[in-house]
Amino acid sequence: MKKLINAPEDVVPDALRGLAAAHPELSVDLEHRIVVRRDAPVSGKVGLVSGGGTGHEPLHSGFVGAGMLDAACAGEVFTSPVPDQMAAATAAVHAGAGVLHIVKNYTGDVLNFRMAAELAEDDGIEVRQVVVDDDVAVVDSLYTAGRRGTGATLFVEKLAGAKAEAGAPLAEVADLARRVNERSRSFGVALTACTTPAKGGPTFDLPADQLELGIGIHGEPGRERRAMMTAREVAEASLDAVLAELPAGGEPGEPVLVLVNGMGGTPLLELYLLHGEIDRILRERGVPVARVLVGNYVTSLDMAGCMVTLCRADEEFLRLWDAPVRTPALRW
Amino acid sequence: MKKLINAPEDVVPDALRGLAAAHPELSVDLEHRIVVRRDAPVSGKVGLVSGGGTGHEPLHSGFVGAGMLDAACAGEVFTSPVPDQMAAATAAVHAGAGVLHIVKNYTGDVLNFRMAAELAEDDGIEVRQVVVDDDVAVVDSLYTAGRRGTGATLFVEKLAGAKAEAGAPLAEVADLARRVNERSRSFGVALTACTTPAKGGPTFDLPADQLELGIGIHGEPGRERRAMMTAREVAEASLDAVLAELPAGGEPGEPVLVLVNGMGGTPLLELYLLHGEIDRILRERGVPVARVLVGNYVTSLDMAGCMVTLCRADEEFLRLWDAPVRTPALRW
Numbered sequence: 001m002k003k004l005i006n007a008p009e010d011v012v013p014d015a016l017r018g019l020a021a022a023h024p025e026l027s028v029d030l031e032h033r034i035v036v037r038r039d040a041p042v043s044g045k046v047g048l049v050s051g052g053g054t055g056h057e058p059l060h061s062g063f064v065g066a067g068m069l070d071a072a073c074a075g076e077v078f079t080s081p082v083p084d085q086m087a088a089a090t091a092a093v094h095a096g097a098g099v100l101h102i103v104k105n106y107t108g109d110v111l112n113f114r115m116a117a118e119l120a121e122d123d124g125i126e127v128r129q130v131v132v133d134d135d136v137a138v139v140d141s142l143y144t145a146g147r148r149g150t151g152a153t154l155f156v157e158k159l160a161g162a163k164a165e166a167g168a169p170l171a172e173v174a175d176l177a178r179r180v181n182e183r184s185r186s187f188g189v190a191l192t193a194c195t196t197p198a199k200g201g202p203t204f205d206l207p208a209d210q211l212e213l214g215i216g217i218h219g220e221p222g223r224e225r226r227a228m229m230t231a232r233e234v235a236e237a238s239l240d241a242v243l244a245e246l247p248a249g250g251e252p253g254e255p256v257l258v259l260v261n262g263m264g265g266t267p268l269l270e271l272y273l274l275h276g277e278i279d280r281i282l283r284e285r286g287v288p289v290a291r292v293l294v295g296n297y298v299t300s301l302d303m304a305g306c307m308v309t310l311c312r313a314d315e316e317f318l319r320l321w322d323a324p325v326r327t328p329a330l331r332w
Numbered sequence: 333m334k335k336l337i338n339a340p341e342d343v344v345p346d347a348l349r350g351l352a353a354a355h356p357e358l359s360v361d362l363e364h365r366i367v368v369r370r371d372a373p374v375s376g377k378v379g380l381v382s383g384g385g386t387g388h389e390p391l392h393s394g395f396v397g398a399g400m401l402d403a404a405c406a407g408e409v410f411t412s413p414v415p416d417q418m419a420a421a422t423a424a425v426h427a428g429a430g431v432l433h434i435v436k437n438y439t440g441d442v443l444n445f446r447m448a449a450e451l452a453e454d455d456g457i458e459v460r461q462v463v464v465d466d467d468v469a470v471v472d473s474l475y476t477a478g479r480r481g482t483g484a485t486l487f488v489e490k491l492a493g494a495k496a497e498a499g500a501p502l503a504e505v506a507d508l509a510r511r512v513n514e515r516s517r518s519f520g521v522a523l524t525a526c527t528t529p530a531k532g533g534p535t536f537d538l539p540a541d542q543l544e545l546g547i548g549i550h551g552e553p554g555r556e557r558r559a560m561m562t563a564r565e566v567a568e569a570s571l572d573a574v575l576a577e578l579p580a581g582g583e584p585g586e587p588v589l590v591l592v593n594g595m596g597g598t599p600l601l602e603l604y605l606l607h608g609e610i611d612r613i614l615r616e617r618g619v620p621v622a623r624v625l626v627g628n629y630v631t632s633l634d635m636a637g638c639m640v641t642l643c644r645a646d647e648e649f650l651r652l653w654d655a656p657v658r659t660p661a662l663r664w
Contacts, residue, residue: 002523002543004563004602004638006609014563015601018608022592022624057600191334211334230338231346260354267596267634268389268661269347270336276350277338292354296628302599304634306336331663 001200008197047093062329068161080108086116098126098170104149105133128174137214151309152184162323188307235277255290264299340529379425394661400493412440418448430458430502436481437465460506469546483641484516494655520639567609581644587622596631
């Protein structure tokens with residue numbers, strides 16, 4: 001196995017140490033494996049906590065900072081964090097206005113965050129939970145009941161983060177987060193499987209002349225295998241799948257936020273090239289594009305591939321997207 | 333070959349089209365294959381132009397914007413742009429205060445930028461050239477006379493960009509750029525070779541249990557092959573090589589800027605983990621760290637691996653590093 005690591009069992013603490021050294025504006029609790037805004041708790045603000053298995057970086061730790069998350073919990077690779085971590089993060093960011101848990105829809109994450117919410121509520125902290133389930137590729141998988149949570153997590157964390165930063169109360173932040181999730185859909189394609197440190201080999205076998213449509217972010221196989229496709233064909237297949245299930249939006253002709261996301265091992269050159277095709281197809285189909293983000297944001301270790309996420313955006317969404325954000329991975 | 337492309341011969345124009353669609357704040361000239369700040373030429377400001385072969389993204393096109401480059405020229409993959417492109421970029425950004433060409437030290441790039449400077453000077457534009465040559469791994473390679481230009485290009489473009497944005501005259505911006513290069517050193521390590529679209533296979537063979545020390549950014553092999561190493565060992569070998577040739581700086585104990593750079597196919601998780609080791613070793617050796625950047629910035633297509641660049645920074649360097657920058661890949 002070729003990875004820049006020391007030992008498979010040390011990947012998570014070692015990476016958190018490096019994150020702490022690189023970002024003095026974050027407070028990294030190595031015991032609980034949580035990453036917290038250094039200025040947390042922010043007086044009067046609703047706290048936003050997310051987290052999940054490690055291996056999806058920059059999600060979630062790279063999205064901690066002003067205008068986005070207050071804290072992120074790091075589980076082992078592709079493994080949910082435990083309720084104690086989540087409860088510690090919740091307590092660290094609670095400033096009296098309550099805390100929103102943003103949870104990707106995987107059975108372990110949902111259960112553990114629910115237990116953490118109960119622990120926090122025992123301590124008098126009001127907690128709401130929003131579950132992200134945007135992936136149209138499969139319903140019910142190895143890890144999930146219902147759709148999986150993938151690229152839309154970035155939209156939920158950014159928009160709810162901006163709403164909380166603006167001083168909205170917990171019920172409104174939670175409602176906004178739910179609306180963002182409901183209006184978002186994703187579809188992913190793998191050119192290679194990923195290699196987990198513990199396994200030391202690819203999580204599934206993908207021949208050199210094939211790709212896999214409808215993959216998730218945990219190295220699980222997708223819904224269909226095909227002969228290698230051009231970027232144009234990948235863009236078409238992805239948008240066919242996403243647009244078939246994307247809500248129409250409140251007003252006719254409402255535009256979309258577009259995330260052209262790399263799975264971790266795909267260079268930016270290819271992602272921009274893919275976006276050229278995405279943009280062309282959306283124009284042809286009369287879908288107005290309001291904002292675009294291209295890069296490796298919601299990843300699956302070293303997997304080569306891409307995921308396209310669209311979010312049907314009303315005017316509030318656009319205002320919240322444009323609001324300032326200061327995190328390691330998203331800054332404007 | 334598994335890449336998100338349409339056809340090898342269309343990679344550069346297709347990717348530029350996607351870049352244009354994603355970044356309306358940039359003006360992309362598809363005929364000349366140049367990327368220009370939309371507000372260029374900026375009245376009274378020295379213009380900064382760089383460029384080189386495609387395949388190193390986000391370098392250089394992702395560094396175009398306020399506080400960094402005014403324009404970038406895109407060559408074919410791993411191939412220098414031609415003088416006409418560079419001359420067009422120079423004319424597009426000239427605002428009366430002259431233009432600085434920032435050139436990585438590869439024979440084709442140096443010669444073509446020199447010809448472009450002559451063309452521009454025929455049109456009455458004053459041009460200075462700074463050549464970046466920070467890579468300590470090899471002297472004289474397949475592509476270079478002298479040391480290769482790699483990671484320090486980011487430091488030169490950021491600091492000279494801030495200096496130009498602050499209104500400094502051409503001679504001072506050029507002098508600053510030269511000083512940044514002189515005080516910077518890099519060393520790279522590959523876990524895999526990269527695959528160019530034209531070749532369709534790896535540029536060199538690297539067995540599954542070996543890595544290559546001292547690689548460049550064009551898929552050329554390095555100076556030594558070893559059995560797979562831990563992140564700790566990679567950090568040590570890289571810093572041994574860099575620190576042996578890093579200038580001491582003007583004052584005793586001057587700190588360094590640190591770039592922990594991925595080669596394109598290495599996920600952020602591993603780069604942060606590596607930075608944990610880099611940070612620890614620099615502390616042990618008494619090298620103060622002033623600023624850190626971790627990510628895939630100066631890449632070699634889909635190569636897995638890393639490059640460490642240090643720049644000995646005086647107070648002016650730190651001020652210029654901290655100055656605002658608004659480009660696709662670097663924003664603060």
